Amino acid sequence: MERKTLTELIYRNLRYIRRVEEKVAEIYPSDKIKSPIHLSIGQESVTVGVCTALHVDDVVAGTYRSHASYLAKGGDLGRFFAELYGKQTGCSAGKGGSMHLVETNKGILGTSAIVGTSIPVAVGYSLALKRERKQRISAVFFGDGATEEGVFYESLNFAALHKLPVIFVCENNGLAIHTPLSKRWASEDLCARVKGFGIQTAFVDDGDVFRIREITNQTAQKIRSGEIGPFFIECKTYRWREHVGPNDDHDEAYRSRQEFERWVKIDQVERVGKMLDAESRNAIDGDIERQIALAVEFAEKSPFPGPEELGTHVFA
Numbered sequence: 001m002e003r004k005t006l007t008e009l010i011y012r013n014l015r016y017i018r019r020v021e022e023k024v025a026e027i028y029p030s031d032k033i034k035s036p037i038h039l040s041i042g043q044e045s046v047t048v049g050v051c052t053a054l055h056v057d058d059v060v061a062g063t064y065r066s067h068a069s070y071l072a073k074g075g076d077l078g079r080f081f082a083e084l085y086g087k088q089t090g091c092s093a094g095k096g097g098s099m100h101l102v103e104t105n106k107g108i109l110g111t112s113a114i115v116g117t118s119i120p121v122a123v124g125y126s127l128a129l130k131r132e133r134k135q136r137i138s139a140v141f142f143g144d145g146a147t148e149e150g151v152f153y154e155s156l157n158f159a160a161l162h163k164l165p166v167i168f169v170c171e172n173n174g175l176a177i178h179t180p181l182s183k184r185w186a187s188e189d190l191c192a193r194v195k196g197f198g199i200q201t202a203f204v205d206d207g208d209v210f211r212i213r214e215i216t217n218q219t220a221q222k223i224r225s226g227e228i229g230p231f232f233i234e235c236k237t238y239r240w241r242e243h244v245g246p247n248d249d250h251d252e253a254y255r256s257r258q259e260f261e262r263w264v265k266i267d268q269v270e271r272v273g274k275m276l277d278a279e280s281r282n283a284i285d286g287d288i289e290r291q292i293a294l295a296v297e298f299a300e301k302s303p304f305p306g307p308e309e310l311g312t313h314v315f316a
């Protein structure tokens with residue numbers, strides 16, 4: 001792809017996700033949004049880097065902090081806002097909220113509130129993809145906290161053993177709620193642990209969206225050609241807002257404002273935006289604001305699920 005077009009694509013995605021989540025935070029105090037929200041403002045470059053390197057028919061899975069992967073993989077914005085509002089037109093029919101986003105026709109397998117649970121789902125799906133022999137790939141996003149779940153290691157082993165087409169993407173923001181990695185592990189070297197399963201790894205320490213995209217691109221080619229099976233990418237990143245909710249919490253004791261400011265200096269939305277001329281940037285920004293306004297209006301005007309919906313989508 002031509003350099004300018006790629007920069008515009010990346011900027012559009014980064015800015016889109018940032019502005020959507022800022023809008024969610026702005027609306028939240030009105031109580032129109034009915035579910036808890038876990039914002040990924042500051043972390044956008046990971047999903048954008050990965051998803052812009054995937055094909056449309058590849059699939060992704062995520063966590064409760066996965067607005068970004070839903071949006072980066074092309075999930076519908078009106079159905080996203082409607083889901084947060086608990087409306088019938090939401091991507092999970094208004095029954096899942098912010099933590100349970102699904103859009104299978106866009107390859108979004110689903111996101112889950114229970115730490116680590118979408119990892120085996122993405123691995124299982126990658127087994128189906130391997131058998132289908134169409135060179136499709138599954139990518140799964142999760143936090144550093146999820147690497148403390150037993151199922152993460154079971155999934156790594158199963159994927160390595162069966163040489164499955166899956167990319168594990170750890171969005172390492174260094175925190176599990178309020179507990180830093182240094183208080184949870186004697187060694188913070190996640191890649192070293194994963195290599196023990198016979199899986200190749202990559203580490204990006206500064207959120208560089210182009211590098212994350214390039215690594216994903218090269219990895220995806222190797223997976224599609226059958227040269228390798230699973231791959232693990234660890235991306236250091238930083239959550240700018242509180243663990244759950246719309247506010248910031250930089251003056252609370254568990255982390256420092258200086259650390260936040262270091263990440264703001266290398267913010268990828270600003271960095272990539274500055275690579276564009278003012279005219280292109282303004283055009284993209286304007287487009288995004290219009291898209292968001294339409295999506296919010298769609299959510300506001302949509303009906304809530306009726307009483308007859310109480311027993312539908314229920315497993316047992």
Ligand SMILES: Cc1ncc(C[n+]2csc(CCOP(=O)(O)OP(=O)(O)O)c2C)c(N)n1
Nearest residue numbers: 065113114115143144145146173175176177
């Ligand atoms: C199985 C399970 N255990 C505990 C929790 C409570 N919990 C919710 S978020 C969270 C921290 C997870 O941190 P991480 O995976 O790093 O993701 P981040 O919130 O940083 O994106 C925990 C322990 C949960 N939801 N599920």
